[in-house]
Amino acid sequence: MTASRTRPRTREASVPRATRPARRAIAPRSSAGFAGGAGSALSLSGCSSLGTGRLSPGPGPAAKERTRGGGSVFPAAHTPGVAREKNDPGAAPATRLALAQRALWEAEDVVALGPPGADVARLGVGAAWIPDAHERAAAKGVAVGGVAYAGAHEVALTYLPKGTRRRDYVLALACSVAPRVALVGAKKGGIKPGKKALAQRGTIRATAAGAHCQIVVADVEQVEAPALERWESRFEVEGLEMVSLPGTFAAGRLDEGTARLLEVLxxxxxxxxxxxxxxxxxxxxxxxxxxxxxxxVASDADDFAVESTRRSAAANELAVEAMGSDVYANVPGRFDVIVTNPPFHRGVGTEYGTARRIAREAPTKLRRGGTLWMVANHFLPWGEVLEESFAEVERVHAGRRFKVWRATGARG
Ligand SMILES: C[S@@+](CC[C@H](N)C(=O)[O-])C[C@H]1O[C@@H](n2cnc3c(N)ncnc32)[C@H](O)[C@@H]1O
Structure with a gap:
């Protein structure tokens, strides 16, 4: 260990437009069958945006029955003005393509599954991502997981998540809720292999491209809702059994940067x-x-990560409170210690904004005399960023790949 001071254009669909699918008979399922089952905090919201919506005016009997079955955790964000826009310039590229090609997936009853950042609300079929969906659901006494899935939908409009395992989990989920899946994602985000994975589950009936994205619509074999337990990876750290759900950071192993931080913490x-x-x-x-x-207390913007942390804590009988939050937004109170191995990727791109916010806003979350510990790849300039917010910044580890910073004396 070393110690040193520092200062769309949218193309037309390549095959004929989809027509409304005939509803298939799908056996009813209980909410316990979904995503971890009753008592599990992880819902389909773990995808993490989720919502259902009707695209035709007025709910039909099937929809009414579903609502009675549990009510939605997610407030209806049916905004027809927005939903009817063919091209919404404020929407993310995948959403723009989905909007432009809505004829491919439009049906009476659509469920949208989207990762954080996918502005599902713009589609008019759901609500925007809610980081603390689990807490809200628990507070309302709603059985999370049974909400959008208490009945079959006609179409599951599914945003392609990052990572193969999460993609496969989300596709299994989509195939458990609707006989038709519309998968939308960026070309650079793996939509090609995503299309292959979807093709293994049914028959591709339409594709369209635009805004550097592709949408693929398939009629799929219906499957049972995937049991989340079967998708867990487990690994050991200091005698503790850690649980990692699909797509959670480090994919079931101790990250080297995290290990360096633990050595000096x-x-x-x-x-x-x-x-x-x-x-x-x-x-x-x-x-x-x-x-x-x-x-x-532990927080993460990703519902799968939050649920992984809850499962890790439970596996070791540790009292750790995990919550969904964009950086510090939902985290109450101040702390004596903040520890972080911050993200520097979003999707396939590099993104330093979140780490910068963690560093810059830390003084607002620390008690007097509190300390921030941060690990980062050796080439990242966090020392200088930390010096803007802290009087004392020490590099307590400087290895070939990682640096660990300790910052105290929060300014302001
Ligand atoms: C490099 S990983 C570190 C995970 C864990 N602390 C470890 O050391 O193994 C960074 C984590 O930050 C989360 N993250 C990304 N953006 C975030 C945000 N805006 N707010 C909170 N967490 C975020 C990611 O989901 C990811 O789990």
């Missing part, structure tokens, strides 16, 4: 600790195991 016996961007909860769980007197 110094913790108080008591006080409050926040692991921001917690992934599977490695930092949070190890901190709680090392210092049982600490109150440990």
């Amino acid at each position: 110094e913790l108080p016996e008591t006080g409050r600790l926040l692991d921001v961007g917690c992934g599977a909860g490695v930092l949070a769980c190890v901190a709680k195991r090392r210092r049982p007197g600490l109150e440990v």
